Amino acid sequence: MKIRIVGAGLALLLAAACGGSGGDEKTTSASGKELGKVTLMLNWYPYGEHAPFYYGKKQGIFEKHGIDLTIQAGQGSQKTVQATGAGQTDFGWADTPALLSGVSQGVPVKSLGVFMQTTPASVQFFKDENITKPADLKGKMIASTAGDALTKTFPVFLKANGMSEADVKLQNTDPAGKIAAVISGQTDALLGYASDQGPTMQDKAKKPVGYLRYSDFGLNYYSNGLLTSTDYLADHADLAKRMVAASSEAWAAAEKAPQEAVDAMQGASPQLPPAAVLLDQFKTTATLLHTDATEGQPPGVNTEADWQKTIDTFAQAGMVTNPKAPSEYWDASVAPKG
Numbered sequence: 001m002k003i004r005i006v007g008a009g010l011a012l013l014l015a016a017a018c019g020g021s022g023g024d025e026k027t028t029s030a031s032g033k034e035l036g037k038v039t040l041m042l043n044w045y046p047y048g049e050h051a052p053f054y055y056g057k058k059q060g061i062f063e064k065h066g067i068d069l070t071i072q073a074g075q076g077s078q079k080t081v082q083a084t085g086a087g088q089t090d091f092g093w094a095d096t097p098a099l100l101s102g103v104s105q106g107v108p109v110k111s112l113g114v115f116m117q118t119t120p121a122s123v124q125f126f127k128d129e130n131i132t133k134p135a136d137l138k139g140k141m142i143a144s145t146a147g148d149a150l151t152k153t154f155p156v157f158l159k160a161n162g163m164s165e166a167d168v169k170l171q172n173t174d175p176a177g178k179i180a181a182v183i184s185g186q187t188d189a190l191l192g193y194a195s196d197q198g199p200t201m202q203d204k205a206k207k208p209v210g211y212l213r214y215s216d217f218g219l220n221y222y223s224n225g226l227l228t229s230t231d232y233l234a235d236h237a238d239l240a241k242r243m244v245a246a247s248s249e250a251w252a253a254a255e256k257a258p259q260e261a262v263d264a265m266q267g268a269s270p271q272l273p274p275a276a277v278l279l280d281q282f283k284t285t286a287t288l289l290h291t292d293a294t295e296g297q298p299p300g301v302n303t304e305a306d307w308q309k310t311i312d313t314f315a316q317a318g319m320v321t322n323p324k325a326p327s328e329y330w331d332a333s334v335a336p337k338g
Contacts, residue, residue, distance in 0.1 A: 020090040020232070027068045035068035036239050041089035042074040043224060046268040048281025049116075049195050050093070054268060055261040056250025065246035067239075073269060076175070077224075078102070085109045085229050091243055096222040096310055097149035100320045103329055110233055111330040112244050113300035114225030115251060116195075118288040121150050121157075121223075123212040124198045125182065125189035131210060134161035134217055137168050143178040143190040144170045150191040152317040153219065160218035179204065195288065199280035200273055221310040223288065226300070233331060241334045244300060248336035251299035255286050298336045 025037040042050055053071055056062050062069040072089060074080045077098035084092035085107035096114055103109065123142065125131050131140075134157070144151040155165050171187050178190040179201045190197060194211050202209040214220065226247060233240050254261035262278040273281065290296075293303045307326035315323040 020087050029063050029068075033063070033066070035063060035066055036236075036242075037068045037070070038090040038239065038243060039070045039072055040091045040093060041072045041080050041083055042093045043077045043080050043095060044075070044196075045073045045271040046071075046265060047196055047273055048199070048262060048265075048278040048283075049224070049285045050268075051258075051261040051265055051278065051282045051285075052251040052254035053093075053247070055254045055257070055264040056246060058264040059250070059253060061250045061253065062246045065242040065249075067242060067246055069246075071268075081107055081109055081227065084227055087229055087231070090228065090232060091240075092227045093224060094227060095149060095224050097152075097314050097319055099225075099227055100311065100314050100329060103324070104321050108230040109227050110230055111302075112226040112228060112233075112240060112334050113248075113302055113330070113336070114222040115247070115300050116223035116225065116285065116288045117291045117294060117302070117306065118215050119213075119219075119221050119223045120193040120195040120284065120288055121153065121214040121219075122192065122194045122198070123189050124192050124194070124201065125210055126205070127208045127210040129188055129210070131189070131212065134158065134163060134212060137189070137212070138163070139168070140188040141169045141171055141186075143173040143181040143187040145175050145178070145191075146172045148175075149314075149317075149319065152319050153214070153221070153313065154191060156313065156317055157214050157217065157219045195281050195284040199277045199284070202280075203274060203277045219313070220291070221313045222302075222306065233334075237334075244334045245336050248298045248300040251289070254282070255289070255299070258282050258286065300336050302330060302332070302335065304332075 020039050027035045027037050029035055057069050077094035080092040080094040081098045081102040083089050099111055173181050179197055181187045182190050183205050194213055198209045198211060228240055262282050265278060289299050291306050293306055294301050304326045307330055311323050314320045
């Protein structure tokens, strides 16, 4: 696999980062109900995937569960995992590979349940590239970001489809620059989330985008979900359960009302994608909520077998050293009820 380095690209803006409430701060709703004030740090600036949290807040779902929710932008799953472990936010929304890696490095966090149980990881390209199967990637230049989960698992994806790392060329590109690299023709494709970069790239270029989803070609693993610190979970177990229950209800409600869900994001961030992109992103996200083992269950219900498969995948990719049992990464006791 050949890797070429390019410039740093667009600089990221710093996300606002007020600390977590610690679960002890209370507020009172308009109806006089006492609420626990909590913060949730996202994995990135708000985009369509995050609509259920804003919708749940607007619809009073979190308030119904006794929660006054503040949503903060993030700067990548790894930073969200670290911030959650350090108590800078009460809850995080982050990619499971980043959580697994963080736990391996001693970050004191636990998953409260993965909601995106089918990975959105994919190779993305303009459809006029005539790429329909992994073998069509041979000789292509692909924008990737060294060290992230997409790039670390790409060799596993290639191997599952009878290819080797030498069959493609990777151009190391910062996350903010990958779309520009494809649009400008620097690369033929990028590694990204089908629920994120693809709809944005299609909107910017006004050209249809195609995907080779890892999950369609023999490789699936858990993606984004809720987490908290082990200290917070020990000290505020009831509040953590209510946060999970409220999030599950919000995701189920948003799945039934996608347009209303993305409309609830209005004003969430100066970097918010256009309305049509938000809707496309969330509709794609809604297809990722279950595996065969959890079909028909509320959003956020996980299985030990799916966790083990994910752990094994990232141990193979070298992102998890000394892999542990699923219970070391995930607390099943807070799972939402059907």
